Amino acid sequence: MWKYVIFFSTASIFVCHAKTLSNVDKVERPEELESEGTFESDMKLTLEQRTQIEKQIEAQTNRLETRKAHADLSTRWEDGIVPYRIEPESAGDTDVILSAIEHWESKTSLRFPQYNADEHTSFISFTKQDGCWSYVGHVFTGAQEISIGNGCAYMGTIAHEIGHAIGFFHEQSRPDRDEYVVINEENIIPGYERNFQKYDTGTINTYQVPYDIGSLMHYGATYFTSNGLNTIDAVNPDDQGLMGQRTGLSAADILLANTMYASPGGSYYFCFQH
């Protein structure tokens, strides 16, 4: 009983603490706010993607051998063209959404034309729902939602969500992340450990782009902290301040986007062995 009370109290404190931090610190880490149905805080997955990832996590956790076959989980937008539409509820965020789109267009080969039903069969649909989130890759025909909820309307945050929509997962999920960062599990809010999952070699295709702790897709050092201490530390202390930037695409992000969209077929990152 005593244990239960402590656990319950502790959990309550953690939950309150997390909400307080999120409210205070929205500018730095708005996509940390979890929404219903999201995975790793701000990614929505199709059932197939989620099933594949959970199988892979289970195999990794239990050190099971996986059979070698590949499934591409994050499909690309054809010819690097990502039509978009800003829904009426997001009209107030038009300027900042357009600045994020312009950022992507100025740095990469991807193009984001305004959706036109005569020309396009699919598009990303900017909407204002609970939190900031996106699907990963091009996974739906027709409208594919990307939510810029309350507290999310910053250029860098929207550019991060567009990163998911074009097929990026989080940088610290890469199989080689342990060479660059240390995850401090003891500081993670209980129940949120899965947000720090690493995918194994053979699962993630990084297109040989080096790990970038300063990626727009990297978590910040205190994401999901239960106690204010770092959940992620850089192996090289000089890199500590680079984590979690939401200023814009890093050189490695740009290289990765241009490489994955220049390569024929398939998709970024997830080539599952199953």
Ligand SMILES: [Zn+2]
């Ligand atoms: Zn994200």
